[in-house]
Amino acid sequence: KNQVEQSPQSLIILEGKNCTLQCNYTVSPFSNLRWYKQDTGRGPVSLTIMTFSENTKSNGRYTATLDADTKQSSLHITASQLSDSASYICVVILTGGGNKLTFGTGTQLKVEL
Amino acid sequence: DSGVTQTPKHLITATGQRVTLRCSPRSGDLSVYWYQQSLDQGLQFLIHYYNGEERAKGNILERFSAQQFPDLHSELNLSSLELGDSALYFCASSVAGTGHYTFGSGTRLTVV
Numbered sequence: 001k002n003q004v005e006q007s008p009q010s011l012i013i014l015e016g017k018n019c020t021l022q023c024n025y026t027v028s029p030f031s032n033l034r035w036y037k038q039d040t041g042r043g044p045v046s047l048t049i050m051t052f053s054e055n056t057k058s059n060g061r062y063t064a065t066l067d068a069d070t071k072q073s074s075l076h077i078t079a080s081q082l083s084d085s086a087s088y089i090c091v092v093i094l095t096g097g098g099n100k101l102t103f104g105t106g107t108q109l110k111v112e113l
Numbered sequence: 114d115s116g117v118t119q120t121p122k123h124l125i126t127a128t129g130q131r132v133t134l135r136c137s138p139r140s141g142d143l144s145v146y147w148y149q150q151s152l153d154q155g156l157q158f159l160i161h162y163y164n165g166e167e168r169a170k171g172n173i174l175e176r177f178s179a180q181q182f183p184d185l186h187s188e189l190n191l192s193s194l195e196l197g198d199s200a201l202y203f204c205a206s207s208v209a210g211t212g213h214y215t216f217g218s219g220t221r222l223t224v225v
Contacts, residue, residue: 004155032212043115043203043216044156089155093212101146101214103155 003027004104006090012110021107023073023090035064035075036089080111117206117217125223131192134220138185138206145187150201194224
């Protein structure tokens with residue numbers, strides 16, 4: 001069982017619409033949680049970074065929320081654009097040394113006209 | 114351009130062969146991480162090097178090995194390749210203590 005689970009697995013929306021992606025995690029103790037955007041065939045690019053004490057973080061049309069008690073995070077995209085079509089990956093960063101990144105399998109978002 | 118350079122971008126090879134993937138980290142970054150991303154799978158951690166020394170290993174097969182050189186570039190060696198090794202291989206670099214990871218564009222390996 002993956003320690004970072006994302007839903008939905010895939011999503012198709014019309015340009016201009018909003019959407020919300022979900023992330024549930026079980027790994028702990030964690031230092032921070034990040035959302036990455038990965039375009040097809042490219043490396044992941046960081047969108048937001050939240051520590052366990054933060055509830056929300058925005059980056060333009062992207063807003064991430066975090067509930068450390070329920071171990072849930074969401075990424076809300078407003079006024080979607082065609083260029084938002086990508087995989088969105090939730091990543092939990094663990095405290096301590098070694099490999100700190102635990103990746104979710106991502107939500108594949110497609111924005112259509 | 115993220116500043117992390119991976120070569121080659123694409124690689125097609127036959128089963129049983131050996132390949133070397135190369136990663137040049139972002140200037141000033143001492144850490145290099147290697148990840149494998151198979152079709153429809155999340156990124157799986159393989160190995161972490163810091164300033165030339167191995168720091169952590171993930172689910173890296175014994176057929177795979179890596180090293181980081183004095184100029185901080187890293188190589189991932191994959192041998193006795195199997196069809197299941199076909200995947201995207203990413204490296205990421207970071208500055209120690211900042212928690213900022215920068216990913217390269219990956220090497221797409223296809224084993225036929």
